[in-house]
Amino acid sequence: xxxxxKNAKFFENDLLVKKDILIENKxxxxxxxxxxxxxxxLLVYEANNKFITPGLIDVHVHTREPGYEYKEDLKSVTRSxxxxxxxxxxxxxxxxxxxxxVEDYLKIKKMIKEKSFLNIFQMCAATKKLNSDExxxxxxxxxxxxxxxxxxxxxxxxxxxxxxxxxxxKKTNSIISIHLxxxxxxxxxxxxxxxxxxxxxxxxxxxxxxxxxxxxxIELLKxxxxxxxxxxxTTKKSIDLIREHKKSLxxxxxxxxxxxxxxxxxxxxxxxxxxxxxxxxxxxDRLALIKGLQDGTxxxxxxxxxxxxxxxxxxxxxxxxxxxxxxxxxxxxxYTELVKKxxxxxxxxxxxxxxxxxxxxxxKQNIIAEKxxxxxxxxxxxxxxxxxxxxxxxxxxxxxxxxxxxFGKNKLTIFEGEIKWKDD
Numbered sequence: 001x002x003x004x005x006k007n008a009k010f011f012e013n014d015l016l017v018k019k020d021i022l023i024e025n026k027x028x029x030x031x032x033x034x035x036x037x038x039x040x041x042l043l044v045y046e047a048n049n050k051f052i053t054p055g056l057i058d059v060h061v062h063t064r065e066p067g068y069e070y071k072e073d074l075k076s077v078t079r080s081x082x083x084x085x086x087x088x089x090x091x092x093x094x095x096x097x098x099x100x101x102v103e104d105y106l107k108i109k110k111m112i113k114e115k116s117f118l119n120i121f122q123m124c125a126a127t128k129k130l131n132s133d134e135x136x137x138x139x140x141x142x143x144x145x146x147x148x149x150x151x152x153x154x155x156x157x158x159x160x161x162x163x164x165x166x167x168x169x170k171k172t173n174s175i176i177s178i179h180l181x182x183x184x185x186x187x188x189x190x191x192x193x194x195x196x197x198x199x200x201x202x203x204x205x206x207x208x209x210x211x212x213x214x215x216x217x218i219e220l221l222k223x224x225x226x227x228x229x230x231x232x233x234t235t236k237k238s239i240d241l242i243r244e245h246k247k248s249l250x251x252x253x254x255x256x257x258x259x260x261x262x263x264x265x266x267x268x269x270x271x272x273x274x275x276x277x278x279x280x281x282x283x284x285d286r287l288a289l290i291k292g293l294q295d296g297t298x299x300x301x302x303x304x305x306x307x308x309x310x311x312x313x314x315x316x317x318x319x320x321x322x323x324x325x326x327x328x329x330x331x332x333x334x335y336t337e338l339v340k341k342x343x344x345x346x347x348x349x350x351x352x353x354x355x356x357x358x359x360x361x362x363x364k365q366n367i368i369a370e371k372x373x374x375x376x377x378x379x380x381x382x383x384x385x386x387x388x389x390x391x392x393x394x395x396x397x398x399x400x401x402x403x404x405x406x407f408g409k410n411k412l413t414i415f416e417g418e419i420k421w422k423d424d
Contacts, residue, residue: 055087272320
């Protein structure tokens with residue numbers, strides 16, 4: 001298939017340009033101010049000054065398959081990613097079976113290849129069954145192709161266990177994505193200390209659950225400076241700690257759109273839709289997260305896309321599962337809430353959702369340049385639309401942003417040179 005995109009705006013070497021892009025045989029064959037091709041089998045898309053990004057990268061997605069297909073599966077998460085302009089993502093390990101051994105890891109990789117065509121990198125657990133103290137066989141998994149490890153959903157409680165894990169991460173030159181959670185602080189808590197929690201007597205847990213584990217790990221990293229990535233950061237104290245040590249230690253981190261947009265005093269009803277882990281924090285934390293994005297302390301934005309069945313979320317706070325979806329609309333909601341409000345530039349948003357995760361996770365994904373793989377997204381930044389259940393392609397609809405109006409609609413997702421999703 002040959003595709004010519006006319007008059008597209010995009011960033012080229014950090015400069016905003018308007019050019020034509022010719023795609024042929026899965027790659028970007030030519031980029032120029034004016035491309036004229038007279039071939040019968042050529043498909044021409046008039047971009048009319050629409051904006052093009054590389055296919056976005058999300059390093060924190062819960063696919064739910066195998067094991068929890070009633071919430072999401074590899075086909076539905078692929079559709080969800082395409083509508084959100086995401087062509088590459090890392091899948092978390094909280095599956096059944098858990099990829100904590102070579103056999104199950106390879107089975108899940110085979111399943112991904114059979115059911116999805118996007119670039120999905122399956123993470124492995126760092127300990128057996130995610131919440132034990134028994135380490136996985138890092139060397140065997142690495143030899144089988146595993147590069148990324150995470151116990152997302154479970155903090156690693158014992159210092160000695162964490163020390164052994166970091167040594168294995170360094171030895172295998174892999175990356176660990178950390179879920180910071182101190183069980184002795186969290187206990188049965190599920191919400192930030194806020195007005196709603198007081199009104200309905202909901203169980204809270206302090207920010208120290210996150211901060212104390214980060215302090216512990218920073219001390220370990222001073223001796224074992226491996227590839228250490230913090231998932232879904234939430235607190236001002238954590239950002240300050242990372243800012244203090246970022247130059248001397250190899251610490252990277254991400255934040256979710258949910259924590260950038262919501263704060264706990266916004267909760268106006270006792271709804272399980274707002275329940276996520278780590279929880280939505282206070283306004284001062286939200287503002288610190290935005291500052292962390294602006295000054296480069298926070299490297300990436302990742303959704304922590306966590307689908308659940310309707311009756312697991314549309315209940316009161318204390319009865320709900322943890323998690324929100326976000327893959328379908330992460331770019332649009334951040335464009336609306338950050339870029340249009342002049343809190344982050346468009347080029348910085350793209351760095352947080354493509355360039356930085358690409359570099360940190362060594363994913364080797366494409367950029368917009370000749371001879372690169374043609375994974376591209378065409379956005380209409382001026383078109384307003386509503387997030388509703390018809391728009392969301394995920395099998396689950398658990399988001400408090402339903403009915404929210406956004407700008408920045410995805411018009412076209414191209415993967416390996418083919419149009420895989422189009423807004424008709």
